[in-house]
Amino acid sequence: MPLPDDDDMCWPPRRITPALKAINEWDTWWSGDPQRLTALYGGGGTYGMPDPKNSQYRGGMLGRISRWWWGTPPAPGELRSHTHIPIAGDICSASANLLFSEPPRVSVTDSEATQARIDSVCGDRFHATLLRAAELAAALGGVYLRPVADVTLADAPWLDIVHPDRALPEFTWGRLSAVTFWRVVECEDGQVWRHLERHEPGVILHGLYQGTDDRLGHPVPLEDQEETAPLAAKVDDQGRIPTAYPRLGIAYVPNQPTRRWRSLPLLSNLGRSDLDGIENLMDDLDQAHASWMRDLRLGxxxxxxxxxxxxxxxxxxxxxxxxxxxxxxxxxxxxxxxxxxxxxxxFDIRVQEHKDTCDDLVKKIVRSAGYSEQTFGSDGEVAVTATEVSAKGQRSETTRGNKILSWRPGLGDVIQALLAMDADLYRSGADWSQRPLVEFQDGIQEDALTLANTAEVLERAKAASTETKVRMQHPEWDDTRVQTEVAAIHAETGQAVPDPMQTGLIP
Structure with a gap:
């Protein structure tokens, strides 16, 4: 499908407007900026005076949301405390840490050269990108991953992130089949220049459009803007650049299954934010904390x-x-x-009443987001063993497991496309025909004493080999180090000496 050619086309398209509005609301809570929250819900005013909005006098859901704490103008003479508890950011950061506190293992079989190249490409920068992508997905409902390369900047391709509010996806039977990314490259005198980048299987299309704030406008040559001029020499007369990867090289990772758009075919596959449905609880938490600060001021x-x-x-x-x-x-x-x-x-300062209210709201927020209180270090809940941590963090582990089901295939697809780009542009010799296997690390590590006791029980029961016990004690070791340790243990315990009954020396 070619790029749009309708001069009067609304942009972004109206069919994704509900998703963009929701993403903007989640993004505002995630940012933790009180001024953005006030602007979002229509509160505030000029010079401290009320500036009510029409929506605040309406009934229904819109009116109720507009009359939230951040949307209610302060009364004349009232000092509004703009303290904000950034629990939305804490939730999204915790989600990323649960998924990628340890880098995932990426491996292939029957190709040592390809494995070596994977280890080189999927290094620390790759891990840092995954952490940012996971937090973004938790906040905005999903994230796009795309491989990019520049031979003048790096000796290997790398992973790039695209935000979901800058993409127009197309799904076929629930799978991403094409996507159009856009970015604003210049704004001047009411004119807006947008760069559209459409990804299809085996090809990427580029186009530059001159329009307005809400209209895409007409296509113009890529040379008209400095940022897109380098692409002019790479595209053909239709604005296409063929890729070495025959399938779609973009992966979309939804955060969790959506709830509000299940009846809309385009939006039903986008996923939902961890903040979806808890906005009112976060608003109540800010109101309770502001009341606490007001008590301090009046007291x-x-x-x-x-x-x-x-x-x-x-x-x-x-x-x-x-x-x-x-x-x-x-x-x-x-x-x-x-x-x-x-x-x-x-005046009395109601410390305990406010603290109990805030603590209760935090528990409800965390639980509704799908996490355990232990994940956020709740007071008085100190676990001393990995078993206790697993028991108290069961809800968080369940949510983590559900998210891994979306991240594993997405990472496998995009890493395969990354290897294809690496072999084509950098001549690395990597074999990208095999889809890499992505394994997530165990989120909870057993302590050394527990592992040692388990190994001792297995030894007495003769239920595990030395290699199995070594791998259990040191899951982070590679095969070479494991075999070296096994040989050392056998030498020290005398197990390396051959059995005389098996050598024929003893009749």
Whole structure:
């Protein structure tokens, strides 16, 4: 399918508008910026004055959301605490750490040269990219992975990330069959230049369009913009660049199955954010914490004093009150002889009530997002063994396992495309015909004492070989190191000496 040629085409297309609105809301919570939250829900105003929006007076879901904490304008004279608990960022970061705190193992069989090239390509930078991609997917509902290369920058291709709100996907029977990425390369005098990059099996199409904020506009030569000019020498007369990989070289990894768009064919495969459905709970948490901070502000010790004790500005000019000083003034009051004119005022600070409320909301948020409280280091829950960690973190491990089901095939596809690009552009000799096997590390590692006790029990039962026990104790070792350790153990214990009954020396 060619690139669009309709000058009046709406962009982004209206059929993905519901997804873009949801992604924008999740992104705002993920960013943790109170000003963005206020702008999203229509709160705030100019110079501290209320600036209500029409949506705040409406009924239904829209009105209710618009009247959330971040969307309710403060009353005249009220100080709004803009403290925000960035729990959305914590949830997305925890999701990434659960998946890729340890790099996945990528392997192929029957090709040592290809395995060596995989180890070189899938190094620390590859691992860091996966961590960023996993956090992005948890926040926005999914992420696109694409292999890129530049022989002037690196000696091997690498993995790139594309955000889901900059892509127009096409799915066939639930699988990504084509996708169009776009980016804005320039804006000037109401004109917007967009670069469209469409990926199809075996080919990539590039196009530059001049339009407006909401219209794609007409195609213009790639040479018109500095960022796209280098592509002009690479594409044919139809804007196509053939690839060495015959299938689609892009992988889309949905975070979790979607709930809100199941009846929309295009959007039903996009996936959902970890933040989907808990926005109201996060809003309640911010409101509870702001109330706590308000108690602290109002609970500051004050003293009520007579007007006569105010700071004078001079004859006929009255006095002034500095709210920063710890005095309330302005009362014409008489005192009895011998009594102090000062009246101390100290309001109670409801620390425990607010803490209990916030703790309960955090538990509900974490549980609704699909994680265990232990994952976020809940107070008073310190596990000392891997068994206890596994028991208390069962919900998080289940969520991690569900996400791995989407990440494993996606990584396998994109790494195969990465190897094809490596063999074509860098002449590495890697055999990309075999799809790599991706194995995720165990998220919970047993402690050394537990492993040693297990190995001892297996030894007494004669239920495992020396190699099996060594691999159990050191799962991170490669085959060479394992065999070396097995040989050393056999030499020390005398097992390396051949059995005389098997040599024929003893009749």
């Amino acid at each position: 500051a010790g004050r003293a009520v004093i007579p007007n006569a004790m105010m700071q004078s500005l001079g004859p006929g000019r009255g006095g002034y009150w500095n709210p920063a000083q710890e005095m309330y003034t302005g009362l014409d009051m008489l005192t009895k002889p011998g009594e102090s004119p000062l009246t101390l005022v100290q």
